[in-house]
Amino acid sequence: MSARPLRVVGHPVPRVDAIEKVTGRARYVTDLTLPGMAHAKVLRSPYAHARVRRVDVTRARARPGVFAALAGADLTWCDPYYGPAYRDRPVLAIGVARYEGEPVAAVAAVDEATAEEALELIDVDYEPLAPVMTLEEALAEDAPLVHAGQPPAGHFADLSTLRPRPGTNICHQFQFARGDAAAALGGADVVVEDAYRFPAVQHVALEPHAAVAAWDETGALTLWASTQNPYSVRVELAKMFDVPLARIRVVVPHLGGGFGSKTYAKLEPLAATLARAAARPVRLAASVPEAFQTVRRCASRVAVRAGFRRDGTLVAVACDADYDVGAYADIGPRVVQKGTYTATGPYRVPHVRLEARAVYTNTTPGGAFRGFGVPQLAWALESLFDVAADRLDRDPVDLRRQNFLAHGEEFAPGDTPIDGKLEESLSRAAEAIGWTRAPAADRGRGVAAMLKASVAPSVSEAIVRLHADGSVTVLASAVEMGQGTRTVLTQIAAEVLSVPLARVTVVQPDTAVTPYDQTTSSSRSTAMTGRAVQVAAEDVRDQLLAIAAQNLGVAARELALADGAVVAPARRLTYPEALALKFGMSGGELIGRGVIAPGRTAAPLGGSTPFWEMAVGAAEVSVDEETGAVRVERYVSVADVGRAINPLLLEGQDEGGVVQGLGHTLLEEMLYADGHLLNGTLLVYRVPRADDTPSELECHFVENADGSGPFGAKGAGEGSLIPVSPAVANALARLTGVRLRDLPLTPERVWRALRARSPRA
Amino acid sequence: MTIRLVVNGRPRDLEVAPHALLLDVLRDTLDLKGAKRSCDTQVCGACTVLVDGLAVSACTYLAVEADGRSVLTVEGLADGESLHPLQRAFVEAGAVQCGFCTSGMLLTAKAMLAENRTPTRDDVLHYLRGSLCRCTGYRKIVDAVLAAAETAR
Numbered sequence: 001m002s003a004r005p006l007r008v009v010g011h012p013v014p015r016v017d018a019i020e021k022v023t024g025r026a027r028y029v030t031d032l033t034l035p036g037m038a039h040a041k042v043l044r045s046p047y048a049h050a051r052v053r054r055v056d057v058t059r060a061r062a063r064p065g066v067f068a069a070l071a072g073a074d075l076t077w078c079d080p081y082y083g084p085a086y087r088d089r090p091v092l093a094i095g096v097a098r099y100e101g102e103p104v105a106a107v108a109a110v111d112e113a114t115a116e117e118a119l120e121l122i123d124v125d126y127e128p129l130a131p132v133m134t135l136e137e138a139l140a141e142d143a144p145l146v147h148a149g150q151p152p153a154g155h156f157a158d159l160s161t162l163r164p165r166p167g168t169n170i171c172h173q174f175q176f177a178r179g180d181a182a183a184a185l186g187g188a189d190v191v192v193e194d195a196y197r198f199p200a201v202q203h204v205a206l207e208p209h210a211a212v213a214a215w216d217e218t219g220a221l222t223l224w225a226s227t228q229n230p231y232s233v234r235v236e237l238a239k240m241f242d243v244p245l246a247r248i249r250v251v252v253p254h255l256g257g258g259f260g261s262k263t264y265a266k267l268e269p270l271a272a273t274l275a276r277a278a279a280r281p282v283r284l285a286a287s288v289p290e291a292f293q294t295v296r297r298c299a300s301r302v303a304v305r306a307g308f309r310r311d312g313t314l315v316a317v318a319c320d321a322d323y324d325v326g327a328y329a330d331i332g333p334r335v336v337q338k339g340t341y342t343a344t345g346p347y348r349v350p351h352v353r354l355e356a357r358a359v360y361t362n363t364t365p366g367g368a369f370r371g372f373g374v375p376q377l378a379w380a381l382e383s384l385f386d387v388a389a390d391r392l393d394r395d396p397v398d399l400r401r402q403n404f405l406a407h408g409e410e411f412a413p414g415d416t417p418i419d420g421k422l423e424e425s426l427s428r429a430a431e432a433i434g435w436t437r438a439p440a441a442d443r444g445r446g447v448a449a450m451l452k453a454s455v456a457p458s459v460s461e462a463i464v465r466l467h468a469d470g471s472v473t474v475l476a477s478a479v480e481m482g483q484g485t486r487t488v489l490t491q492i493a494a495e496v497l498s499v500p501l502a503r504v505t506v507v508q509p510d511t512a513v514t515p516y517d518q519t520t521s522s523s524r525s526t527a528m529t530g531r532a533v534q535v536a537a538e539d540v541r542d543q544l545l546a547i548a549a550q551n552l553g554v555a556a557r558e559l560a561l562a563d564g565a566v567v568a569p570a571r572r573l574t575y576p577e578a579l580a581l582k583f584g585m586s587g588g589e590l591i592g593r594g595v596i597a598p599g600r601t602a603a604p605l606g607g608s609t610p611f612w613e614m615a616v617g618a619a620e621v622s623v624d625e626e627t628g629a630v631r632v633e634r635y636v637s638v639a640d641v642g643r644a645i646n647p648l649l650l651e652g653q654d655e656g657g658v659v660q661g662l663g664h665t666l667l668e669e670m671l672y673a674d675g676h677l678l679n680g681t682l683l684v685y686r687v688p689r690a691d692d693t694p695s696e697l698e699c700h701f702v703e704n705a706d707g708s709g710p711f712g713a714k715g716a717g718e719g720s721l722i723p724v725s726p727a728v729a730n731a732l733a734r735l736t737g738v739r740l741r742d743l744p745l746t747p748e749r750v751w752r753a754l755r756a757r758s759p760r761a
Numbered sequence: 762m763t764i765r766l767v768v769n770g771r772p773r774d775l776e777v778a779p780h781a782l783l784l785d786v787l788r789d790t791l792d793l794k795g796a797k798r799s800c801d802t803q804v805c806g807a808c809t810v811l812v813d814g815l816a817v818s819a820c821t822y823l824a825v826e827a828d829g830r831s832v833l834t835v836e837g838l839a840d841g842e843s844l845h846p847l848q849r850a851f852v853e854a855g856a857v858q859c860g861f862c863t864s865g866m867l868l869t870a871k872a873m874l875a876e877n878r879t880p881t882r883d884d885v886l887h888y889l890r891g892s893l894c895r896c897t898g899y900r901k902i903v904d905a906v907l908a909a910a911e912t913a914r
Binding site: 015203208285484682693 | 899
């Protein structure tokens, strides 16, 4: 059976939700309306750091059309704190506002205009406090503390070992070591070192965060939310309101992009709180500027030292990484340890010392963003790798190839062995960019590689139902946010059960209906949720085979599924016929169950990654020496994906990842001055436009069916973004001799560096 | 104020506030949710609709300005169940991901093709400067627009 050619898996079928999206019928949270629904608006702190001495909502509450007006001090009837690492974040500021834009009060009213007007009637007495806006300020001796006292840990098992440093702004420290890095660096023939900065950037999902919350007459809560993890949101709300998980229902319509910005609770706690106070459904829809005040990527500074032998063998890496996680931890501590864990990239390094700190500042909370801490470290290591190649007088491609981890090699004791072929990705990228041929005189080329672990341990469950007419329902909680998971899950079920795609329906995530899935992030949905769907569909298949074996008098091993029927050597039984035989009537259904739960292991982060995400990027750039403007002319991404379940969707995702990577490489940075965010709107925060994209952009895949996911698939979608910055900077360095250490590579930075460059011979 | 306009081919008499935005009237009064609210500042293009064939940002366009005009939203693009060539091209080229920019992209592309039936790739890249997409990297959107232009010839 396994040798059967695949009918739909591996084929570039159009996405199953394409028609509803091109006709405007696809529904997003902000498209929903409930009877009696109120509209919420949020009053936000104008200060980066302030004591909130008093919030008076009396006049707002009295305004006609207002159903509820709340301040932090009003939240005595619930636990107002939430957060996936530390429950350090109040729904509304209590006593202290810790960043500009922090919610201080909120109103639910008959319409948005009334709610907005009511905000004007709220009187807040602030006492501005000294803020810490940067890593340097936050880590200074006697720095003002963003949080006094230690908050309780959240619900992540591996974060129960959170290690804050009391009395400082360090909310978590992570260390990892093997061998003796100091001694190995001391004995290395060539040691290179430098420090690299990565900016705070915003996801700019075109759909800002939104939630609609409604409590029913029995005290149960339903939320329609733009979230990547309905099940994590459910946990937060259950704790806040002290209700059983079973009485909280989180429904997720289409998401207008996620990229990590919609992981863990964001607006949902406030929407649910307002709905309870207003005693009616409440819709809370953020604006784009409010999204900039909700979450961002953790900015970082990373100092790396790498020691090589004369022959190019990498022997040691020491790395000190500080991440700015902003005013509340969100998932920042996990970003920090997860990113730092793979600071050595896809290389064999016997001696390692990695230290990282998550640091509070009075800025927008930092959380998950495509790459989850790895882009910051890959920027440093992959830039430094080219510096080493120069010092060793080696070709950067060859030096990487020499040091790659091999397929099957251990990355760290107890963790999953390397499950891909890096040298194959590198060779294909080098070939596609034309590495061995000299570029035009005004062009430079660079490469970079990446390795990333997925979240572990994690759990995905799925249910597949085969109905009396032979159609199929898939129940799973992977969120469709544009990446195409609904299509991929459809393909997997259709493949296993041998039915057309149109006979399969994937139900939108709904915690009352679709089973547990930990999170739609970490590139895990195809590998983990997809595998659960495959197992559930195989469960249904086995039930069909058993029915047919019994009724046809044939051994199950002689049967197979084909075109909606169980096929025996001489006979076939359609699914409706099989079900009718089983149930003795034209009703009933077969239910299959899939559970993927690898559990905890001895791996350093507590679980073994279900797959390694691996990719290589190659860039060809030009620079305008007069203005410093860098242009990426050509870009090649090669990702080792095991198997592309849908090559069309995967290519689209990786193209998007490259262009998003070009954003933080060339354009994007959240800029603060005097405690204020200067560019928190799309008028002044520039994301890549169509005309910012490379003239040639190719995304390739290495497919050796060596992944643990369905049909040998691994996760994908983050890998294309991560090598972009170092590949571009390496290309710029090879073209101009200028090495930049701070992103983004703005024209001003490049121009200044070109001017400071010593004249070339 | 009473305004009279044609929306997706259908005449409408509407009572609107003088400050009402076309986007809110389309989404809330007419329940046409295809145009999306995002940046509110005419940068992202998610709310783009056509007014007398010209692409406008409905988030910053007063409903009263549409008085006496004809408005096309994404809901009016297909001919019954038969997709517009642009819609078909977007589906086939993989130009849709999250879908939040899609309606604006389609209508912007329609406005462009009305001006220029034989666009080059650079023409399309330039015309789409006012339409942001964070998912696709734009390449497949541009491919789709060029394919639709080809089909139309």
